[in-house]
Amino acid sequence: MKSKIVWIQGVTCNGNSHSFLNYQNLDIFLKKVEFLYHPLLPSKYSLKELSEKRFDFDILIVEGAIKKSYERGIVSLNTLMEKLSIKARKIIALGTCAAFGGVFKSYDEKNIKGLIFDGEEKKGFFKELEKKVINIPGCPAHPEWLIYVLNMIEAKKKILLDDFLRPKEIYAFTVHSGCVRNEYFEWKVDAKSFGVKEGCLFYEQGCQAPYTHGSCNKILWNEVNSKTRAGMPCLGCTEPTFLKEELFKTKTYMSIPANMPLGVPKRAYLTITGVAKSFKIERLNKRLIDES
Amino acid sequence: MRVELIEKIEGEAKLEYRFKQDKIDFVKIVFPHYRGIEEILRNRPVWDALAINPRVCGICGHAHLFATVRAIENLYQNAGIDVNIAEKAKLIREITLFCEHIQNHLKWIYLVIVPIMKSIAKINIDQNSFLEIQKAIVNINRVLAIFSGQWPHSSYMVPGGVVCDPTHLDILQARNFLKNALNIVERRVFENIVFEEITVAELEKSKTDSGKIFRFLKENSLLSIGKANDRYLIFGEHSFTKRVKIIKTVSYPVKMKYVNEKSQKSGFAKNVTYKSNYYETGPLARMMLLKPNLIKQLHRAYKDGISTRIFARIAEISFLFKIVEEHLNSIELSQKSYNHIKTDIKEGYGESAVEAARGSLIHKIWVEKNIIKKYEIITPTQWNLSNGTPQKPATAQKAMIGLKNGKLAELVFRTFDICSVCTTH
């Protein structure tokens, strides 16, 4: 029997819905599931019916942050959530807004939160649902991440989660792993400006990839690229701290990056950095592709 | 008064109808949400707007990024700072913007227009046709991502250019993905590469979904419903658009200072007028400027009725495919992607306009000591869906007044390709 899914939205931009439509095997996937409601795709019920009708289903996907009074269809988001969350076997908080509050949180800190988390604290509006919830943060979340979780749920396999309820198979990696600029990070060669394929963006341009959990450089975006590969600093969008301030400039204290690569003690990092910087690797200090 | 909830328009809206003698006498458009993007931007460093603004909208975030980068560049220029964008960066910015338009328009046909048509009468377009088109969307977004890193929600345009540094290999891949997408679109949506130049008679005979949509409208006598004010506005300047208003097919220059945004009593969307008049913006406006044969003929026969509006959007797909291809062919990779510019601003103002998929998008930024003091966004849907009075109805209102029932009104409403999240930023 097909899994029945209800996909609803809180305070959102629809980014996760559109990211989902980028899934390259959507046709195959849709043969296995039935959307009782989806914000974009044709689905069985209307928003009105969703709050009026009685029905059973398996998985609730919540996209967007929770603001209790937010109107959704003919009822408040809170009413809709209360009804659906009881019936759902599993709940997926899809995207950083649903997981932690996200971008829109800073407009109304007290009233906009994630399902289980409010930023880094377990103070979301539906924290009693913790056992049912899996967070798939990201602004937006990658479609493959969602499909993986749905598949695991369907196969009744255990999904190992980290402290922020994120599946480890996706978030145990850092966004840094797999970035094509890794050599420049190893030898501490910074990107001299935007718009070049050479150099690491961690030192000047604000890249948060070395301390951001995510598989962006492992499971590529749109199957072809990632922000950091293209030359854009990682904004740390899978973390509860998203969105920080001054995103295109590395925060430093006396030229030393304020944030260390994940799990690396400062002394260890500075020792290695000092040593690495002592060598000028010619290949990494010129254009990769030139006429010479 | 009868209230209808309209959903799956990137969120929801409510239509409050007033009927008189079995006809819609007046209709009010209400958007229920507000997300406070303009407040979120306040007191943040200028460049943070590049990260925040794409998040206004999941389907046209790229247009918001483009508008942001132009507004910031305008801010620097107004402060006497030299802003020099290489031709290469300009082309890349347009490629990604136009790819976003294409994927938007394709989703609109199959997820917005065809479903509402199906609810009115029989139309011979398979429920699963979207799944075929979705493969084209996947490919188009790959073209985008080759330059922007990902879609949705990239911030790869920065003041001074773009952050990417593509190779010939990247361009080749982009061309192939574009071709894959076009192959699917030509199989389903229109078979002719110069679709926008065909005649109405040819359209009527077409075996593609475009032909089916045309015949559906004709058989159900819907070709000329949904006429609005036949006044158009384009603010975003791109390789094929300029800043004009078009009245009775004649273009006149326009100035930003005559744009007026005003709060409404109900709902959170703000009204927008140009010199106190309501205008239509979007693909129909752009095609009225370009005047390809198909749109010229449709307009002659049905004015700005839904058939002209619908086929303007479809014609634009065909047109944009060609521009993206041309741009890909003319990028000079040896040029710089990014020119560093001084970014220190004591006090200043910047404004910009771009053509988003749904029409003209305007951003305005006020800065003090490198910090955003105020930010204003006017979205295309605000232009099209403002609320006027029964004496002076705004664009979409005018198009719905006089119709017999809510279903037809909803069809007309959806031809404007509503974006609720944008409107309620």
Place this chain on the structure above:
Amino acid sequence: MAKGSRKEKRKIEIMDTALKLFSKNGFYTVTIADIAKELEMSVGNIYNYFSSKDALAKELIMYISKILGSNIRQINMEKISAKEKIEKIVRFYFSMAKERPELIDYFLRVYLSHREVFKDGCEGMICVSPFVTEIMIFFEEGVKNGELREQDFFSAFGLFMGYLGGMVYLKGEGMLPNDLDFYINSISENIYRALKNEE
């Protein structure tokens, strides 16, 4: 080599003796044979510890850097203000200059003056990393807690260490009218004022 082993002790003995001789007679004048003689060891035996004079020279700078680094690390770990740390670092540096002048002397007169000896294997920070890392951490923490001003690392490093090195150099040249201790307070104050956050 196990720490505290007989061989390790002997190695340290050789390094301490070499430092004293270099300081007294100059780096280029002193030969491995001179060091062997002073220690009543055979030349061949010294070569069991250091393959060449250059190798010895490199080990020496790492040895000194570790001593300086571990002492500054102790200061860094204390829960005191950056201002107090500056004073402690200055005091420590001057006490080293007084009690083991050969260490600072080697740093200033050999390592910084004869770069040709150190060009292979001691480039940049490699041999002074323990010391520089601790200074980095001192600065980083000071800026992070708002006590010190954000600025380029080397501008601050040069101001701090150049100043101290310069004073020790002047002292060594017999140009200072007073003992180094006399200057601790005023120098600490000067360094603090130059680095502090004025906002």
